[in-house]
Each structure stands twice: as C-alpha cells, then as structure tokens.
Amino acid sequence: xxxxxxxxxxxxxxxxxxxxxxxxxxxxxxxxxxxxxxxxxxxxxxxxxxxxxxxxxxxxxxxxxxxxxxxxxxxxxxxxxxxxxxxxxxxxxxxxxxxxxxxxxxxxxxxxxxxxxxxxxxxxxxxxxxxxxxxxxxxxxxxxxxxxxxxxxxxxxxxxxxxxxxxxxxxxxxxxxxxxxxxxxxxxxxxxxxxxxxxxxxxxxxxxxxxxxxxxxxxxxxxxxxxxxxxxxxxxxxxxxx
Numbered sequence: 001x002x003x004x005x006x007x008x009x010x011x012x013x014x015x016x017x018x019x020x021x022x023x024x025x026x027x028x029x030x031x032x033x034x035x036x037x038x039x040x041x042x043x044x045x046x047x048x049x050x051x052x053x054x055x056x057x058x059x060x061x062x063x064x065x066x067x068x069x070x071x072x073x074x075x076x077x078x079x080x081x082x083x084x085x086x087x088x089x090x091x092x093x094x095x096x097x098x099x100x101x102x103x104x105x106x107x108x109x110x111x112x113x114x115x116x117x118x119x120x121x122x123x124x125x126x127x128x129x130x131x132x133x134x135x136x137x138x139x140x141x142x143x144x145x146x147x148x149x150x151x152x153x154x155x156x157x158x159x160x161x162x163x164x165x166x167x168x169x170x171x172x173x174x175x176x177x178x179x180x181x182x183x184x185x186x187x188x189x190x191x192x193x194x195x196x197x198x199x200x201x202x203x204x205x206x207x208x209x210x211x212x213x214x215x216x217x218x219x220x221x222x223x224x225x226x227x228x229x230x231x232x233x234x235x236x237x238x239x240x241x242x
Contacts, residue, residue: 023049032066036075050078059086061096068100068108080111091119094130098138101151113151120158131155132162135186143180153182157189157216164193169200185216192220198228203238210242 023031023045031053034046054063059082067079083090083100090096100112120128135156143149156163164172167190175187188209191197198206201224209221225232225239232239 028053028060028062029066032063032070032075035078036070036072047078054082056082056086057089059089061090064090064100068103068105076105076108080108083111084115087115087119091116091123092127094127094134097131098134101138101155106147109151110154113154117154117158120155128159128162129166132159133166135159136163136167139175139179139183139186143182149180149182153180153186153216156182156186157220160186160189160220161193164190169194169196173200181214182216184212185214185220188217188220188224192223192227198224198231203228203231207238207241 026049031046031049034042035050037043037046050063054060064079064083064086067075067082070076070079090100097112097116101109101116103109103112116131120131123131135152138152139149139156163186167175167187169191172187172191172194175183176191179187191201194200201209203225206221206224206228209217210225212218212221
C-alpha cells in the first residue's frame with residue numbers, strides 16, 4: 001500500500017486504510033516522504049501519523065532532522081514549527097544543538113541558534129560549557145561560505161564568559177586577527193571577559209575595532225572601551241575618530 005502511494009495514490013490509500021498497521025510500522029523517512037507529495041489525502045495521512053509519533057516533551061530527533069532537511073518548504077516549515085515546540089528538550093543537549101547547527105540550510109541554522117539562544121539563560125552550566133567548546137571549535141574552522149559562521153557567532157556572543165575560560169588570550173588574539181567576521185566578534189567578546197584585555201589591545205586598536213564593519217565586533221569593542229572609562233576620562237582624544 002505504501003509503495004502504491006507514490007504512483008497510484010487512490011489504490012495505495014485504500015490499501016493503507018485497510019491495513020493501518022502498515023502505516024504504524026513504517027519508517028519515519030517513509031512517513032515524511034508522504035508529507036512531501038502532492039496528493040492531499042496522502043499528505044493528510046502522513047501528517048496524522050507524524051503527529052501521532054511526535055511528542056514535544058520527548059521529541060524524536062530523527063523526525064526533526066528529516067523534516068528540517070526536506071526540499072519542500074511546507075515540510076521544512078513543519079520541522080521549524082516542531083523545533084520551537086520542543087525547544088525545552090533539545091536545547092538541553094549540547095551535542096544535539098551542535099548537530100542541528102551543522103545543517104547546510106541557512107534558515108535552519110538561524111532558527112536553531114535563535115531557539116538555543118533563548119534557552120541559554122537558564123541552561124545548566126555543563127550544557128553551556130559544552131556548547132561553548134563546540135562553538136569555539138567550529139569558529140576555528142574556515143568559513144565555507146559567507147555567513148556560514150553566523151549562527152555559531154550568535155551563540156558565541158552569549159557564551160563569551162565560558163569561551164574566555166577555555167580559550168587562552170593568545171588564541172583569542174589570533175582569532176581576532178584572522179577569523180571570520182563571526183569568529184572575530186566572539187573572540188573580542190571573550191577578550192572583554194579578561195581583566196587585562198584593554199591593556200593587551202590598546203585604546204587605538206579598540207577604537208579601530210569599534211568602527212569595524214561587523215556588528216558583533218563593534219559591540220564587543222564598545223564594551224571594552226567602557227572598561228577603560230577612567231583612562232578615557234583622563235584623555236578622550238582616542239575617541240575622536242569615532
């Protein structure tokens with residue numbers, strides 16, 4: 001019956017309805033494929049089965065991955081909807097968050113980062129630390145395309161304290177000099193957590209970074225300039241360029 005759904009929807013539906021156990025035992029990939037066809041009754045049948053299988057309180061990761069990687073926008077949209085509905089669960093698994101961030105789809109990466117960012121405030125320390133390490137490792141890799149690091153940068157900015165703990169000043173300075181725009185912003189945000197960051201960078205360089213084309217770099221540079229407020233009160237001339 002499931003095979004007939006592809007080329008003979010009417011007969012296939014009759015077969016499946018006559019033997020509902022076939023649908024209940026079908027692999028997740030088969031059910032997701034049903035949602036991606038053009039036959040309305042087949043789509044409805046697949047959706048009903050997916051909703052039966054998917055519990056936001058205990059989401060099946062395979063179903064999320066299949067939906068989010070589907071080529072049809074309506075199927076992917078369902079995955080994005082269920083991603084938000086189950087945010088309280090998957091955001092507590094650092095490995096899963098990092099796995100979802102590795103999606104080749106920019107919209108999926110951006111949504112995962114946004115949902116994970118919303119959950120970071122009350123995330124356990126071990127989850128934050130594992131995410132910080134994973135994000136920092138990813139930002140160390142070459143950016144394969146423009147904006148490919150942006151989702152990691154979104155989380156890295158919020159994990160600056162944890163990244164500052166695990167990354168030495170030398171590594172942060174190196175990333176600031178040769179990283180992607182997102183990596184540079186995260187490196188500077190982490191440097192702002194170091195007590196000697198202003199001395200290391202100097203006012204002139206901070207002013208230059210405060211004019212950077214990357215928003216994350218500018219924001220972090222201004223945070224560091226605020227740490228130098230006493231020095232700037234004595235001599236504000238370094239700020240004139242801004």
